[in-house]
Amino acid sequence: MHVDKISAWYGPKLAIQDISLDFEEHSVSGIIGPSGCGKSTLIRCLNRMHETIPKAKVEGQVLLDGQDIYDQPAVSVRRRIGMVFQKPNPFPTMSIYDNVAAGLRLNGVRERKKLDVAVLESLKQAALWDEVKDSLDKSGSSLSGGQQQRLCIARALAVRPEVLLMDEPCSALDPIATAKIEDLIFDLKKDYTLVIVTHNMQQAARVAETTAFMYLGKLIEVGRTRELFERPREALTESYITGRFG
Amino acid sequence: MHVFETLRGRTRLRLRATPGDLAFEGLSTFIALAVVGLLVLITVILYLAAAESIRTYGLGFLSGSVWDSVSQRFGAAPFIYGMLVTSALALLLGVPVSLGIAIFLSELSPAWLRIPLTFIVELLAAVPSVVYGLWGIFILGPAMRVYIEPGVQAVLGFLPLFQGHPIGSDVFTAGVILAIMIIPTISAVSREALLAVPDSQREAALSxxxxxxxxTRLGVLRYARAGIFGAAILGLGRAVGETMAVTMTIGNRAAFFGSLFEPGQTIASQIASRWLDAVPPLELGALIQLGLVLMLVSLFINLFARLMVGRFLRVGEGAE
Structure with a gap:
């Protein structure tokens, strides 16, 4: 996935400016930066979620398989590029099974067998199957926070997206639940291209192959995670990762 | 000395009580409690006034199907039936329209249209019911007789519910009027419910x-369904008790009806159209007993609806 000169606004306020960036296939790309630097806005531009906010505007291109997602219907773009949000947001009135099946049903899949298989596979991929296999008909909101987040990951995976975007997926979770999700991210990159926004630098260092550092709506530096953390080229990056601000 | 105390999110200012304050506090407490007393009093007086009818007919009153002042036999069944059918019809027609309005106002409407439209829909609730009744007699009734009922009959005429000669002053017309009258209530409360749905639910579906x-279906309506259900029950509460507009349009025949194109009577419209001519003591007592039944039914419906809506809105706030 290739991002080309993306800028985004909330009303008159410019949130990110002229960002160009590559995300490698089947790898994990991290985006870090202090609060308000525009990292969430950037990731929301990657599956056209940004424009669902009233008065929000985007300019630039995001190429997936060589084609600009802004030339395609937003609905089909979001089926190819899934997203997991900061706060787990399962559908509370649906069972665990129905939560995972929701996206497939939107795509018109009605066959029980197909749904069964997809739910099983997605829950396994999200490392949740063993914990919920006996309670698939329970409400999604009966799970713990970490389980809910993995349920949301399973829900996003069920439609077999090419890319999975994660917007601070662990910020509402405790350290144990966080560790589980990080392990999961590591496993998922075999099959998916992952982009993860995090304000937690250690997390980026642990899971991401490449990391981008953003500040005040601009992309400051991007590189192999190890290099970025050990030998940052920019002074700004260095002061951020050494904890001098942010 | 001032002591601020936060109680359920509201800041209360506590002053040292002076005699004037105490008197004021006592008076407003008394007035507030008097409302409760009034409700109890109304029930007791209705019960006493209906005592003779209650003694004579007992529970059989609810199942009696005849209302005849000559033979002194009085039963409530046709009116309970009429009330149930008109209210069901009102909900059937009113809920989808109200939901459409609520969805438009909370999900789709451009910002500049939202406030005026909300205002106008709520204004519908301010139209006096006798005016709805007049409109029902002179505009809706004839339109129903000439256009709508024959049209419905052409499509659904094979059902017993839509057979017979359309007269315009019948159960169907009363149901339509009721539907219009409950739309403001249901749409306003469901709009509240939809607005209480956290955006994270919409984003989950969008993504x-x-x-x-x-x-809207997956992220919003499903989440808000308890609130919407409560809104419909609140509308039902209004439909059950609505008197004037129904009395003016339903045709006033104190008997069971098989088709919606026949005249009928609800509990409320029976009371309103009979009380002047009621023969005391027994028929008057029977009418008052009808009133008691109506009051209890509507009390329970409203109580239930408020519990539902209240619980949903609290949960909704907690979720965001």
Whole structure:
């Protein structure tokens, strides 16, 4: 996935400016930066979620398989590029099974067998199957926070997206639940291209192959995670990762 | 000395009580409690006034199907039936329209249209019911007789519910009037319920590739269904007790009806159309007993609806 000169606004306020960036296939790309630097806005531009906010505007291109997602219907773009949000947001009135099946049903899949298989596979991929296999008909909101987040990951995976975007997926979770999700991210990159926004630098260092550092709506530096953390080229990056601000 | 105390999110200012304050506090407490007393008093007096009818007919009153002042036999069944059918019809027609309004106002409407439209819909509730009744007699009734009822009959005429000669002053017309009258209540309360749905639910649906309508169905309506259900019950409470407009349009025949194109009577409209001519003591007592039944039914419906809506809105706030 290739991002080309993306800028985004909330009303008159410019949130990110002229960002160009590559995300490698089947790898994990991290985006870090202090609060308000525009990292969430950037990731929301990657599956056209940004424009669902009233008065929000985007300019630039995001190429997936060589084609600009802004030339395609937003609905089909979001089926190819899934997203997991900061706060787990399962559908509370649906069972665990129905939560995972929701996206497939939107795509018109009605066959029980197909749904069964997809739910099983997605829950396994999200490392949740063993914990919920006996309670698939329970409400999604009966799970713990970490389980809910993995349920949301399973829900996003069920439609077999090419890319999975994660917007601070662990910020509402405790350290144990966080560790589980990080392990999961590591496993998922075999099959998916992952982009993860995090304000937690250690997390980026642990899971991401490449990391981008953003500040005040601009992309400051991007590189192999190890290099970025050990030998940052920019002074700004260095002061951020050494904890001098942010 | 001032002591601020936060109680359920509200800041209360506590002053040292002076005699004037105490008197004021006592008076307003008394007035507030008097409302409760009034409700109890109304029930007791209705019960006493209906005592003779209650003694004579007992529970059989509810199942009696004849209302005849000559033979002194009085039963409530046709009116309970009429009330149930008109209210069901009102909900059937009113809920989808109200939901449409609520969805438009909370999900689709451009910002500049939202406030005026909300205002106008709520204004519908301010139209006096006798005016709805007049409109029902002179505009809706004839239109029903000439256009709508024959049209419905052409499509659904094979059902017993839509057979017979359309007269315009019948159960169907009363149901339509009721539907219009409960739309403001149901749409306003369901709009509240939809607005209480956290955006994270909409985003969850959108991110799965849901269209606008799918997002509303999956992320919003499902989440808010308890609140919407409560809104409909609140509308039901209004439909059950509505008197004037129904009395003016339902045709006033104190008997069971098989078709919606026949005249009928609800509990409320029976009381309103009979009380002047009621023969005391027994028929008057029977009418008052009808009133008692209506009051209890509507009390329970409203109580239930408020519990539902209240619980949903609290949960909704907690979720965001």
């Amino acid at each position: 799965l590739g849901a269209t606008r309508w799918e997002t």
